[in-house]
Amino acid sequence: MERKRIDLIRGARVAFEDWDPHQQYDIFLKDGNIKAILSHEPSLSFTGENVLDAQNHLIAPSLCHAHIHLDKCFLLSDPKYADLEIEKGDFQEALELTSKAKGRFEKDDLIRRGRWLIGESIAAGVTHMRAFVEVDHIVEFKCLDAAIELKKQFATACEIQICAFAQDPIYSGEYGGMNRELMIQAIQNEHVEVLGTTPYVEETTSASDQNMDWAVNTAINFKKHMDFHLDYNLDPNQKARTWYAIELAILSFKTAWKADKTIALGHCTRLTLLDQKEWRSLAKRTADLPFYFIGLPTSDIYMRGKPNEDEAGGERVRGTLQIPQMIQKYGLRGAISINNVGNAFTPQGSCDPLSLASMGVGLYHVGTKADSQLLYECVSRGAKEAIGYASSPIAVREEANLVLFDMGRAGGPLSQQRGRRTLQEIVYDPPKERKTIYKGHLINA
Ligand SMILES: [Zn+2]
Known part of the structure; x- marks a missing residue:
């Protein structure tokens, strides 16, 4: 460097x-x-x-990555994981393949793949990123330790903000309690600035509620930013959990949340089914909160809405948050980000956030000069603001x-x-x- x-x-x-x-x-x-x-x-x-x-x-x-997974990047490029090929291309398989890969993560390949991601990102114009690293009974602190080393290696070239991330359940299954214990230890590390969880992986709604209660309380106690990966579905029969996240933030923000901390909500594809009245209500309820919605279009449109074998050829819905409209029409705050590169969750795409802004012209149907400025902001200053940096x-x-x-x-x-x-x-x-x-x-x- x-x-x-x-x-x-x-x-x-x-x-x-x-x-x-x-x-x-x-x-x-x-x-x-x-x-x-x-x-x-x-x-x-x-x-x-x-x-x-x-x-x-x-x-x-x-440019800025508001949301990128540092530890599971480029699994499809690294010869070490050559046997873990995508065969079905669905969400369940992506979870399984990534879980198998995680079992083999070692420091040297975490550093090697991480350097690819950070190097290619800097070459694309990135100076700030929120890097998610998983903490659980499989990897324990391997991903976190590698991220801290990478943060130090690149300290003079790029701002790497580390999010200790519970991709696995912390309130259900055999390892829930252990995962939570490990997260508590990780969050106390001075290099960790963000607490992230995935409530949708819990087995029941009440476990998902517990996950969110715990995450908000812990983020407040340890003065961290909060990042939920939420509502990653397109099912009208599932109530959007975003409303619960808002309730928790309203309850806690007024009393305890530090003014310089933000709450980011990633994916939230379920919200694309809201009607105008619901969007207005959501905007009203979050108006005084540091809430930022992060659309992850390359992952969302690849993963969400894939039809079953026997339905193929029928309706092929695609869902990703319409971030420009949410900002322009409803006054919400948001950004768009890469999420994953080179793995079963998102095999396609590069480390260039601007490629998302470009794709967004067609994806969101926004082509004017003002729209282009907004799309650029969504991968630049708006993205930095979403993760707590000065814009x-x-x-x-x-x-x-x-x-x-x-x-x-x-x-x-x-x-x-x-x-x-x-x-x-x-x-x-x-x-x-x-x-x-x-x-x-x-x-x-
Ligand atoms: Zn993600």
Whole structure:
């Protein structure tokens, strides 16, 4: 991992705030922050190795994974797990394959696969991520220990926020109690900033309630962010558990929840069945709460709604939260994220959050300039805000976490390629060439 301090980004176009996107700017950096933004002055010959020549390309806030599983990434790419191929492609099989893989997790492959994920993410423009690592009787603290080591290895290149995550039941089955004990130990680790659970894996509704009660109380006691993976179904006969999460947050938030902590709800595909009245009611009830809905479209549309063999060819529903509409129409808060890469839950896709924003144009039917800006925010500043980081604008005195697009094309006849002129072009067709700046440093992952 190479890292170079940048004092000046020269001749960049700024795709955000009130900056004129047609004008070039010189952006001066100091101590990791933006010190000044001035109109580009071509006659001034600032040179040197700490000057980054933007060559009239677009610069924008860096990207963020609001929700990504660090420990079970790239199981389909690692030769160690080559025998665990997808044969059916359904949710049950994904649980079984991942459970088998977890039984074989060791530090060296957790670190190897984790480095792939973090390295590819940084190359895509990511500077912040919420990394889920499972804690249970199978892996105990192996995934957590590897995540802490990766967090240290990448400390100068990327903000890795660790979520101790109970993917398995903590109130049902043979190992529920043991899983809960291990989670209690994990949450006390100083490197763990988030508590995450999966209430839908519990065997009964009352166990699911207990899971949520315990999670909220524990997150408050240990002053952690909260992250539920919730309502991962499209069944109109199952009551959405999100309502219960809201009740718990209302009860506890007023008295105990720290103002700088957020509550993220991932998946929530069941909510796509709500009608307008229910959406309005949900928006009203969460208006004063730090609630953020995280849509996970690549996983959701792959996993949810797959018909049974004998129904194939019939109605093929797909469900994922309509995050842009939830923000624009109902005033809710949200982001979109990758969730999984290279495993049985989500075999397709990359570590690039911008690929989700691009897919979102068609998926959510949103194609205007304002929509593109919103989609970009959903994988950038909105995503950072959802997981508790400041959503810093491109402005003087703000931290310099930036991504510069369309770099690296120089020389030769094939370099006569179009450059993206606007932010919406970046969203419609994300350029592969990017330069990532984290706290004023150019990161070469
Ligand atoms: Zn997830």
